[in-house]
Amino acid sequence: MNTIKKTKAPPAPGAVTFQQLVHLALEIAHERLQQLITIYQEDGAYDQDVVDIDYAVRVGVERLDRMRQRTFADYSEFDSEWFGIAAILKMSLKVLVDHDSFYGRSLKGAWTFFDQMRNTIEYVDVKGRLARA
Numbered sequence: 001m002n003t004i005k006k007t008k009a010p011p012a013p014g015a016v017t018f019q020q021l022v023h024l025a026l027e028i029a030h031e032r033l034q035q036l037i038t039i040y041q042e043d044g045a046y047d048q049d050v051v052d053i054d055y056a057v058r059v060g061v062e063r064l065d066r067m068r069q070r071t072f073a074d075y076s077e078f079d080s081e082w083f084g085i086a087a088i089l090k091m092s093l094k095v096l097v098d099h100d101s102f103y104g105r106s107l108k109g110a111w112t113f114f115d116q117m118r119n120t121i122e123y124v125d126v127k128g129r130l131a132r133a
Contacts (some may be wrong), residue, residue, distance in 0.1 A: 018125045019071065022078055023115045026068050029085070032110040039103050050103060053092040060085045070093045075125035079118065085115035 040046065040054045061084050072078040089111035098104050 016124060018075070018121070018128050021121055021124050022072055025082075026064060029114065029117070030061065030064045030068065032113055033057055033064065035109060036091070036103070036106055037061070039106055043103065045124070047097060049097050051055075053096060056092050059132060060088045061125050067113050075122050078121065082114065082121075085109065086118065089099055089114060 023118075036057050037054065040050065040057075047117065063081065067078075067081050072081075091108065093099070093107060093111055096104055097105060
């Protein structure tokens with residue numbers, strides 16, 4: 001009887017690892033939130049809703065700074081932290097009055113980035129675990 005052992009193909013050369021993607025996402029996210037702070041500081045003529053959002057964004061930056069100092073073992077560990085910052089942005093969008101302002105569009109873009117990267121990072125983590133199985 002001839003049995004063929006199936007083996008998993010190794011990851012493609014140059015494939016992005018979970019850790020690499022997390023590092024990239026954290027760097028871009030930090031830049032996006034810093035841009036929101038800069039926009040707020042440069043305009044300066046905002047209503048109370050944007051003042052409150054600026055403080056919330058600063059809390060998000062602090063959380064990102066802590067995340068950038070550690071290594072995440074897997075997606076679930078990463079996601080609990082990432083989701084917290086995404087929630088700050090999502091709630092900020094609900095509080096914001098002027099969604100059509102440059103600040104409003106930038107806030108929406110930051111939240112969209114967090115939402116999309118969350119799915120992308122989960123995908124890469126699952127693919128990596130399947131390749132190792």
